[in-house]
Amino acid sequence: MEWDESFEQQPEVREADRLTLDLDGWEGPLDLLLTLARTQKVDLAKISILALVEQYLAFIQDAKKLKLEIAADYLVMAAWLAYLKSCLLLPRDVEADPSPEELAMRLQLRLQRLSAMREAGARLLGRDRVGRDVFLRGAPEGLKVIRKAAWQADLYDLIAAYGFVRARNEPAFHVVVRRPVMTLDEALHRVEKMIGARLDWTRIEAFLPATLDPAYRRSALASSFVAALELARLGKADIAQDEPFAPLYVRAA
């Protein structure tokens, strides 16, 4: 197995001003927190958790401003940190169990542990590795077989084979992700209300809700079209189209 050299050369500590707002680059919120903590340029044992919380919340705020999609786990972490921040700032509640200081300490310990393992991984990769830095004999003659099973297979072969058999013979479950849709009822209600407020011919697209999700937009368009047909059938709306595939106009009848 060879390694991705580009990973190894990746600088471990990135500067605060070079932090991009690309959340895809992080291995989860803890990873993001650790990178932010590094920018404080002090030993992890001495970082200010309060400052770190501020950094994280500001980062998420910036991401939101740019309308970046933020995975739920980052938002959960943001909520938890906001809670921690308020606990740390409020007058001390002696009854609080666990104390905010303990919560902060836990976070710090977790960051230290993740950081330690990340460094350990980098140091492992940097060792003299077989096939990259040191090489075994290229053409060993091979020894005669002594007390060795005539048949070769290892544990990985075995469990991988079992996984394969099970996967082959069990019906595959396909989970259909529920796509956001606009129901016909919803569209009827919406279009009826909106044509009531407009006097002139209006393109059907104007009845669609503002959305960035193309799948939802398609659904809304389809449902609104069917809704317009239904309203026309009931004599509540007129529909006009100059030619096939030309823009479709709707107005109150």
Add this chain to the structure above:
Amino acid sequence: MSRIPDHLRAVEATLFASTEPLSAAAIADYVGADVDVAAALAELQDHYAGRGVELVERGKAWHFQTAPDLASLLRPEREESRKLSRAAVETLAIIAYHEPVTRAEIEAIRGVQISKGTLDVLMEAGWVRPAGRREAPGRPLTFATTATFLQHFGLASRRDLPGIEDLKAAGLLDPIEAALEQLGIGAPGDGDELELETMSEDD
């Protein structure tokens, strides 16, 4: 320990790591044109003479080889250990996970018939044994794994085999779906059927 000159070390390592005999010119490509490869080869040959490994020249190409008088240590031609067939590994895995298990049950789980030779190979390897008859119509013979099996695969007990959940988490239950995806038979496109879905939901 005695540190030897770097050019000698380089020639030695190059010959050791090479998968085939190397000419002096080929060695120079690795160690640099400024090295007197012929002199280095002569020096190394002298150093290794009388050791367990010798540096020999065959038709202008050089390689290390085991001293001829020690050849009895080496692997005789074609007595290599053979790799277990895919069918055998699968059968062994099913026995290990389900023992005691009958042949019909193994076939049901594999979804493929097993040939007589497959079980024979596993028994010959000492990994599988007959484990009594099932009290069922026909009284079929059952099979189970042996202590040798556990030893060979480094398991303290059968309970140390990863469970289905572990396999799933490790991605070992995915090969089929992954294969389908590679063939491009993956998720349905998000084209026209979207409208159909939308409408049928409202009917």
Add this chain to the structure above:
Amino acid sequence: MSRIPDHLRAVEATLFASTEPLSAAAIADYVGADVDVAAALAELQDHYAGRGVELVERGKAWHFQTAPDLASLLRPEREESRKLSRAAVETLAIIAYHEPVTRAEIEAIRGVQISKGTLDVLMEAGWVRPAGRREAPGRPLTFATTATFLQHFGLASRRDLPGIEDLKAAGLLDPIEAALEQLGIGAPGDGDELELETMSEDD
């Protein structure tokens, strides 16, 4: 040229000819039980130190390999590197420094779920293996590193893992609960609801 003792020649030849690292016991199988293999290994190691090829011990098994400082000469020019993800590197480090360790423990340290395929890749490389079950609720499977791992990364044993003594001394290999107790904060068992959730990994 200097003829060396036959038992030394035999051990040297055995290691040169072997396709895999050999334990002292395995070497004795070839050269005879009357040979003091340990002494022969020490003598050979001493002889080869400073040469282009060295004798090294990795996880109780011995093999010859080229000297690390010659890497630049021997490294293949077109290195076709298979991508090992950051997740895989971290997971490998966590297993190596904490073994035996469960999946949940790995996830707790990384703060994300292990995506499918991460452990699979490490097992397929032969660096990680299932290592029995933890005697705890749910009997979770544990993972540990292999001799192949030690060999690949040039470690005589896990004690040679870079910085492991410092990490141990700093308590960084202990669970968080233990560290809190040491600091005099919190009581054991009150931690559950404080753990940040293990987040799902998207990659």
